[in-house]
Amino acid sequence: MTVEQNTLYKNVIDMIGNTPMIELNNLDTGKCRLFGKLELNNPTGSIKDRIALNMILTAEQEGKLKPGQLIVEATAGNTGLGLALVAAQKGYPLLIVMPDKMSMEKEYNLTAMGAKVIRTRSDVVKGHPEYYQDLAARIAEEKGGYFINQFANPANVEAHRKTTGPEIWQQLEGKVDAFVCGVGSGGTLSGVGGYLKSQSSAVDIVLADPEGSILAPLHNTGERIEPRRWLVEGIGEDFIPSICDLSLIDHAYTIPDKRAMFAARELLAKEGIMAGSSTGTLLRAALDYCQQQTEAKNVVTLICDTGNRYLSKLYNDEWMKAQGFID
Numbered sequence: 001m002t003v004e005q006n007t008l009y010k011n012v013i014d015m016i017g018n019t020p021m022i023e024l025n026n027l028d029t030g031k032c033r034l035f036g037k038l039e040l041n042n043p044t045g046s047i048k049d050r051i052a053l054n055m056i057l058t059a060e061q062e063g064k065l066k067p068g069q070l071i072v073e074a075t076a077g078n079t080g081l082g083l084a085l086v087a088a089q090k091g092y093p094l095l096i097v098m099p100d101k102m103s104m105e106k107e108y109n110l111t112a113m114g115a116k117v118i119r120t121r122s123d124v125v126k127g128h129p130e131y132y133q134d135l136a137a138r139i140a141e142e143k144g145g146y147f148i149n150q151f152a153n154p155a156n157v158e159a160h161r162k163t164t165g166p167e168i169w170q171q172l173e174g175k176v177d178a179f180v181c182g183v184g185s186g187g188t189l190s191g192v193g194g195y196l197k198s199q200s201s202a203v204d205i206v207l208a209d210p211e212g213s214i215l216a217p218l219h220n221t222g223e224r225i226e227p228r229r230w231l232v233e234g235i236g237e238d239f240i241p242s243i244c245d246l247s248l249i250d251h252a253y254t255i256p257d258k259r260a261m262f263a264a265r266e267l268l269a270k271e272g273i274m275a276g277s278s279t280g281t282l283l284r285a286a287l288d289y290c291q292q293q294t295e296a297k298n299v300v301t302l303i304c305d306t307g308n309r310y311l312s313k314l315y316n317d318e319w320m321k322a323q324g325f326i327d
Contacts, residue, residue, distance in 0.1 A: 013089055016042055016049045017163045021171045021300075026270040027283075029299070032177075032290035036283075036303045037168060040275060044081040044109075046305035047164070051187055052082025054159035055148050056090065070095060070145035074136035076184065076234040077106030078305050079150050084113035095145065097136040102233055105309040125227065126239045150185045151241040160191025168192065168300055169199055177297035178204035180286040182235030182278055183215055186244025188302070193248040207252040208285030208301075210236035210260065216252035231257040231313075231323065232277040234304065253285035258325045260284055261314045264307065268315075274307035277314050 009015050019041045024034045039047035059065035071087055072095045073080060080096040087094045094115040098107065099122035110117050118139070121130045128134065133151060140147035150156050169176060179196055181188045193205040209216035212228035213236030227238035232255075240246065257277075264280030267273050275283075279302070286301040313319050320326045 011089065012043050013053060013086060016053050018167065021168070022271075022273075022303075024267075024271055027266065027287060028291065029287065030291040030293055031295060032293050032297045032299050034286055034290055035172065035298065035300045036273070037164075037171075037300060038273075038303050040273075040303050040306040042082075044078070044085050045308065046078035046081065046276075047188065047302060048075075048078040048305075049082040049085065050163055051150060051153075051156045051159045051185075052079060052086050054162075055150065055153050055155045056083070056086050056092075058155035058158070059146060059148065065092070065146045068092065070140075070143055071148055072097070072136050072140035072143070072145040073148045073150065074098075074133040075150070077102045077110070077309070078234060079185075080110050080115060080117075081106070081113065083148065084110055084115045088114050095139065095143075097132045097139065099132050101229075101231070103309050103313055105312060109309070123229065150187065152243060153185075154243060156185055156187035157191040157194070157243050160188055161195050164188070165192040165195025169196065172298055172300065174199065175298050176200070176203055176300055178206055178289060178299045180206040180208055180282050180289060180299065180301040182208045182210075182282055182304075183237060183241075183244055184235045184278075186241040189248060190243055190245040194245065197248060204250045204289075205248045206285060206289050207249045208235070208282045209252060209254055210281055211254050211256040213237055213254075215240070215246070216254040219246065219249050219252040220254075232260050232281050233310075234276070234278040235281060251289065253288055255281045255284045257323070261320065261325055263287070264310075264314055267303075268307065273303060274315075275303045276305040276307050276310050278304045279307075280314070 042049040074097045101122040196203045210230040210232045212230035260280035263284040282301045
C-alpha cells in the first residue's frame with residue numbers, strides 16, 4: 001500500500017487513501033509512542049473521502065444508483081465533501097442536509113463544489129421531522145433521489161476494512177497495541193477496529209467521545225443517558241447507528257469540548273498540524289490513554305480532517321471566548 005513519491009495519478013479519485021503516518025514526538029505520551037494517520041491528506045481534506053467513494057461505487061455496482069440520479073445525504077459536512085468530489089467526477093447532482101451547528105466553511109466548500117446544502121436544526125434528536133437524517137431520507141423519497149445513508153450503509157464499514165485498517169497495520173509493521181477513534185456513523189470503529197482485532201485480538205480499541213454523547217457512558221456504565229449538545233463536529237451520537245459495532249470497544253473516554261479544542265490547538269502549536277475539533281477529541285483521549293499506561297505501547301489515532309474548516313471556530317479566539325473556553 002506504499003505510494004512512490006513519483007506516482008502519477010490519472011484522476012483525483014485515485015488520490016483517495018494511502019495517507020501517511022506521523023509520530024507525534026512533542027506531546028506528553030508517557031511511556032507510549034503515539035502515531036497520527038494523516039487523513040487530512042485526502043483530496044477534500046478528510047477521512048470521509050474513503051467512504052464516499054466506496055458507497056457510490058457499491059451503489060453503482062448493486063444497481064441502486066442510476067446514471068444522473070440525485071444523491072442525498074445527511075452529514076456533519078465531511079462526508080458531504082467526499083460525496084461532492086466523487087459525484088462531480090461521475091456526473092451526479094448532490095443535495096446535502098447538514099445541522100446548523102456545523103461550520104460555515106463546510107457549507108462554502110460544499111456549494112463551491114456544486115452541491116446544494118439545506119441546513120436544519122441541531123437541537124432535535126432522531127425521530128423529529130427536522131432531525132438531519134430524517135429530513136434527508138424524506139427529501140430523497142420526495143425527489144426520487146438515492147439516500148446514501150452512511151449511518152446504515154455497510155459500504156461505509158467496508159471502505160475502512162479494505163483500506164484504512166490494512167494501511168495502519170502495514171505502516172507499523174503489525175506493531176499496533178491500541179487504536180483511538182470516534183464514532184459518528186460508526187464506520188471507522190467497525191471497519192478499522194474490526195480489521196485490527198482480526199489481526200490481533202490484543203489490540204485495544206479506544207473510543208473518544210464528546211461529553212453529551214451517549215456512547216462512552218453506555219460502554220462505561222451500561223446505562224443510556226439523555227444526550228446533550230456538544231460543539232465538536234462529526235463525532236458523538238444521540239443514537240446507535242446500525243453499522244456501529246460497540247462490542248469492539250475496550251476503553252471509552254468522555255472528552256469535554258474545551259479539552260478537545262485545546263488539544264487541537266496544542267497539536268498545531270507543538271506538531272505543526274492544523275486539524276479539526278474531532279481530531280482534538282481523539283488526540284485528548286489518546287493522550288489520556290497513553291499517560292495511564294505502565295508499559296510502552298504503540299498507539300494510533302486519526303488526524304481526521306483539516307483545521308482549515310474551523311478557522312471561524314476553534315482557531316478563532318473570539319469564538320473561543322464566546323464559548324467560555326478562554327478569558
